[in-house]
Amino acid sequence: MNETKLPATRRRDLLKGVVAAGGAMTVAPPAAAAVVASCPLPLDAGARRRLARALKGRVIWRGEKDYETARGDAVYRANKPPRYPAVIVLPENDQDVVIAVRFARDHGLKVGRRSGGHGWSSAHLRTGAMLIDLSRMQDVEIDAASRTLWTRPGVLGSYINSMLTPMGLIIPTAHHPTVGIGGFAMCGGFGWNSRLWGNGAAHILAVDVVNAEGVLIRADETQNQDFLWAARGAGPGFFGVVTRMKLRANVLPKVMKVSAYGYTADHLEAIFTWARELVPQVPPYLELVITSTAHDSKTGERVPVRFTVAALAICDTDEEADRALALLETCPVLAQATFRVVGKPQTLTERYLSGMAADPPGFRFACDNMYTNASAAELVPRLRDLFTDLPTPHTHVFWLSWGPVKPFPDDMALSVQGEVFLGAYSLWDDAAQDEAMEVWPVQRMKKLAELSVGGQMNDENIARHPQRYLSDEANNKLEALRERHDPHGVFLSFLRSVT
Numbered sequence: 008m009n010e011t012k013l014p015a016t017r018r019r020d021l022l023k024g025v026v027a028a029g030g031a032m033t034v035a036p037p038a039a040a041a042v043v044a045s046c047p048l049p050l051d052a053g054a055r056r057r058l059a060r061a062l063k064g065r066v067i068w069r070g071e072k073d074y075e076t077a078r079g080d081a082v083y084r085a086n087k088p089p090r091y092p093a094v095i096v097l098p099e100n101d102q103d104v105v106i107a108v109r110f111a112r113d114h115g116l117k118v119g120r121r122s123g124g125h126g127w128s129s130a131h132l133r134t135g136a137m138l139i140d141l142s143r144m145q146d147v148e149i150d151a152a153s154r155t156l157w158t159r160p161g162v163l164g165s166y167i168n169s170m171l172t173p174m175g176l177i178i179p180t181a182h183h184p185t186v187g188i189g190g191f192a193m194c195g196g197f198g199w200n201s202r203l204w205g206n207g208a209a210h211i212l213a214v215d216v217v218n219a220e221g222v223l224i225r226a227d228e229t230q231n232q233d234f235l236w237a238a239r240g241a242g243p244g245f246f247g248v249v250t251r252m253k254l255r256a257n258v259l260p261k262v263m264k265v266s267a268y269g270y271t272a273d274h275l276e277a278i279f280t281w282a283r284e285l286v287p288q289v290p291p292y293l294e295l296v297i298t299s300t301a302h303d304s305k306t307g308e309r310v311p312v313r314f315t316v317a318a319l320a321i322c323d324t325d326e327e328a329d330r331a332l333a334l335l336e337t338c339p340v341l342a343q344a345t346f347r348v349v350g351k352p353q354t355l356t357e358r359y360l361s362g363m364a365a366d367p368p369g370f371r372f373a374c375d376n377m378y379t380n381a382s383a384a385e386l387v388p389r390l391r392d393l394f395t396d397l398p399t400p401h402t403h404v405f406w407l408s409w410g411p412v413k414p415f416p417d418d419m420a421l422s423v424q425g426e427v428f429l430g431a432y433s434l435w436d437d438a439a440q441d442e443a444m445e446v447w448p449v450q451r452m453k454k455l456a457e458l459s460v461g462g463q464m465n466d467e468n469i470a471r472h473p474q475r476y477l478s479d480e481a482n483n484k485l486e487a488l489r490e491r492h493d494p495h496g497v498f499l500s501f502l503r504s505v506t
């Protein structure tokens with residue numbers, strides 16, 4: 008969550024971009040594309056044509072028209088990874104996915120899967136593989152009476168909520184409007200009121216999956232439970248293509264209010280010591296975050312690092328919201344706040360716009376993260392560099408009070424959490440800075456490694472920082488299930504190397 012406001016014209020442009028492109032950006036092909044395009048494709052022209060003829064949807068082999076646009080559209084960030092699938096499949100329906108997976112299995116192609124394309128590491132984009140991009144499958148069916156819905160995984164979370172909220176329902180989605188519901192929920196998913204209602208993964212009731220045999224199966228509490236367990240948090244480690252997911256919805260609370268306070272970096276130690284000690288008191292319907300960034304929200308120009316302590320209360324009464332938000336008034340440097348917004352009513356659209364302002368389309372991005380249970384005495388002296396030494400104006404660092412921690416049930420792969428979440432996000436626009444900016448968040452998190460209890464899969468950067476994203480037990484179970492359900496390794500798993 009971020010209180011940054013974009014100028015009205017820029018906000019309109021961003022929203023137009025979201026609607027037109029589902030958040031995806033296209034780019035000019037990098038020079039390396041020409042080199043890869045000249046490498047021989049793994050299959051003869053006849054086999055390639057057979058796949059295209061068999062599908063209702065689109066099949067684009069490397070070197071064909073629109074390949075580079077489709078490759079670029081499969082990744083939200085502007086620093087498109089130099090990885091070139093042999094073929095990109097854009098299915099229109101379940102049968103297309105079945106045909107594509109069978110073709111891949113029969114011809115020795117590994118399969119990557121893309122829902123909304125916001126996975127920071129773009130684990131779905133691999134050289135020589137088949138990329139199944141589910142963005143053309145967009146149907147959502149809501150059963151308001153049972154408070155459940157079936158959705159395609161490539162549907163934007165914000166779009167689902169735009170359908171649910173008029174019915175008095177809501178699901179946790181990413182705070183950014185263009186993130187797909189598929190990757191969000193399958194990686195764990197910290198969204199609206201997740202401390203109260205549970206993570207995105209905990210909202211998955213069932214999934215339709217094309218498995219490694221190329222068979223469409225349903226996984227729910229009564230059948231194929233291994234697939235349901237893995238869909239709830241295994242992220243890129245999942246051994247199938249999810250083509251539909253059934254989600255539980257929550258009753259839309261009546262009140263949504265935000266408070267935000269600005270501080271200079273002088274008060275860093277006081278603010279984080281207070282925030283760390285406050286964690287046990289933060290009610291589950293309050294999302295308390297601290298962000299640092301260094302750009303002017305109107306011009307984008309670099310300014311001295313500033314902190315925003317902000318909290319969003321989503322609950323049923325003004326009294327509950329105001330009581331929870333009053334916690335922010337206990338900050339010991341409150342009198343030094345550079346601005347105050349107190350108990351401002353919010354709409355969900357305003358919250359999505361705020362999320363988009365923090366990570367606008369068009370930027371180059373990299374991230375890394377960790378959970379920690381370290382005490383204020385251990386943690387706070389280590390935070391100054393992380394939060395104040397920001398390499399570009401839009402780079403931001405994020406603290407989320409996630410505790411008091413409720414243990415995750417063991418019917419989900421999702422299994423790592425800690426009392427405080429720290430995320431570092433570098434944003435830049437000059438390709439010459441790519442290497443330096445891509446390693447910056449990782450270097451910062453690695454410096455705190457001994458305080459980490461593991462990372463959150465949604466913001467994973469396994470290739471550069473192979474930390475613990477699942478508990479040892481869940482990780483062992485996942486590896487055993489993948490061996491059982493995908494013994495020939497049809498599906499790509501976690502990205503272990505950036506090339």
Ligand SMILES: Cc1cc2nc3c(=O)[nH]c(=O)nc-3n(C[C@H](O)[C@H](O)[C@H](O)COP(=O)(O)OP(=O)(O)OC[C@H]3O[C@@H](n4cnc5c(N)ncnc54)[C@H](O)[C@@H]3O)c2cc1C
Nearest residue numbers: 122123124125126131181182183187190191197243249366
């Ligand atoms: C700007 C921005 C803001 C974000 N904000 C939040 C936030 O507020 N809270 C939060 O929790 N996370 C947030 N995230 C992280 C986001 O939730 C994850 O990156 C998530 O994986 C993105 O989902 P997606 O469907 O868009 O991505 P994708 O890139 O399509 O999916 C990510 C990975 O999941 C696997 N996968 C996806 N779809 C399928 C499928 N149908 N079947 C099998 N495997 C599949 C693939 O391995 C894929 O590489 C944010 C990310 C960005 C870029």
